[in-house]
Amino acid sequence: MEMVAKDAGVNLALPGMDVPQWPASSTSANSSKSKSAKPHFLEFFAGSGLVAKGLERYFQPVWANDVSAKKAAVYVANHGLQAFHLGSIADVSGHDLPQATLSWASFPCQDLSLAGLNGGIRAQRSGLVWQWLRAMDEMPQRPPLLVAENVTGLLSSEGGAHYHVLHKALRERGYAVGAVVLDALHWVPQSRQRVFVVAVQEGVHLPAALVDVAPNWMHPPFLVNAVSGLDEFIFWKMPVPAKRKCTLADLMEPGAPLDETAASTRKLELIPEAHRAKLAQQAEMVAPGYRRTRNGRQVLELRFDGVAGCLRTAEGGSSRQIVVFKRGDTYSTRLLTVREAARLMGAPDSYKIPGSYNDGYTAMGDAVAMPVARYLAQHLLAPLGKALHV
Numbered sequence: 001m002e003m004v005a006k007d008a009g010v011n012l013a014l015p016g017m018d019v020p021q022w023p024a025s026s027t028s029a030n031s032s033k034s035k036s037a038k039p040h041f042l043e044f045f046a047g048s049g050l051v052a053k054g055l056e057r058y059f060q061p062v063w064a065n066d067v068s069a070k071k072a073a074v075y076v077a078n079h080g081l082q083a084f085h086l087g088s089i090a091d092v093s094g095h096d097l098p099q100a101t102l103s104w105a106s107f108p109c110q111d112l113s114l115a116g117l118n119g120g121i122r123a124q125r126s127g128l129v130w131q132w133l134r135a136m137d138e139m140p141q142r143p144p145l146l147v148a149e150n151v152t153g154l155l156s157s158e159g160g161a162h163y164h165v166l167h168k169a170l171r172e173r174g175y176a177v178g179a180v181v182l183d184a185l186h187w188v189p190q191s192r193q194r195v196f197v198v199a200v201q202e203g204v205h206l207p208a209a210l211v212d213v214a215p216n217w218m219h220p221p222f223l224v225n226a227v228s229g230l231d232e233f234i235f236w237k238m239p240v241p242a243k244r245k246c247t248l249a250d251l252m253e254p255g256a257p258l259d260e261t262a263a264s265t266r267k268l269e270l271i272p273e274a275h276r277a278k279l280a281q282q283a284e285m286v287a288p289g290y291r292r293t294r295n296g297r298q299v300l301e302l303r304f305d306g307v308a309g310c311l312r313t314a315e316g317g318s319s320r321q322i323v324v325f326k327r328g329d330t331y332s333t334r335l336l337t338v339r340e341a342a343r344l345m346g347a348p349d350s351y352k353i354p355g356s357y358n359d360g361y362t363a364m365g366d367a368v369a370m371p372v373a374r375y376l377a378q379h380l381l382a383p384l385g386k387a388l389h390v
């Protein structure tokens, strides 16, 4: 952690690295493009860098920002020599940003999360999306391709009113806009639905392969309801992903320390009768679950479909996911390890996660699942990037 400067608004690099000062000496897209054939991208709310990891084959990150020093440490440890602006987006000036094809913002979800405060898209934390648009407005040229990512509450709460505000703001800035809901479940054994709003500069010819005439697998009923009142909405098209092969049991780390017997017994006692009966039927089982309060009583509800529930962070007020193991007549429990959490986010085992258990778990729990970002980049963002440059 020593490489992370605590002050707001500084650039980071690994020790011993040549630290690029920001603003860089050149902010022209052309000069930086000569180093790489890939289109450039800016990443706001970059967290631990799994979006950058997912996009790496298709886009070159030229600037990233997050306010969390701990997440910045994860980002920098994996993406190396990279202009990372540690500090609040409120202090970022669009005048200082390099030109880029894509600008990505995974803006805070707490005010849109159904489990959170639900203050909405104008509230203190989720309202930081307006800082992103402010920075885009300040740029000499706005990036022609934008992605805003958030939880499904963006679409489902208040009949889509929060989404409408964002959609309108993007339309007013001259973008053609659509949104898709992607569940990480297609790629990794974790149930994690997220909304990706994809906006492209109007007037660009959109290849037919990228635009559907009607809702498809990425447009669940709550999205269709939310966008029904909008005049213009693009139903983006991507191929249906191949069937996922791995289950939660496949990515568990053998030998990770189990809970002590007393702690384990306390957790096992919380399992509802119906779930105990299901467990009893299995010779071997790995069943994850969250503590919940039902009728004023704490219970540990388990899943039996080989899939983990959505990783969440304690910041959102959630308890940690508990894993129950059954082998013959033996039952045991433990939390997920940080590496298991990373695997559930699709991060390769080579992905470095410095810091404590809590730091690592939080970094992964807040992230975008890497294969989801990669799929979106491969099948929609990269082709849109090409369409922009023809």
Ligand SMILES: C[S@@+](CC[C@H](N)C(=O)[O-])C[C@H]1O[C@@H](n2cnc3c(N)ncnc32)[C@H](O)[C@@H]1O
Pocket (backbone or CB within 6 Å): 045, 046, 047, 048, 049, 050, 051, 065, 066, 067, 068, 071, 087, 088, 089, 090, 106, 107, 108, 109, 128, 363, 366, 367, 368
């Ligand atoms: C949903 S997470 C995005 C995570 C990231 N995309 C990833 O894959 O790890 C939202 C991020 O916004 C950051 N954030 C919150 N307030 C901020 C602010 N004022 N300025 C910049 N970043 C902020 C948080 O630290 C957090 O990493």
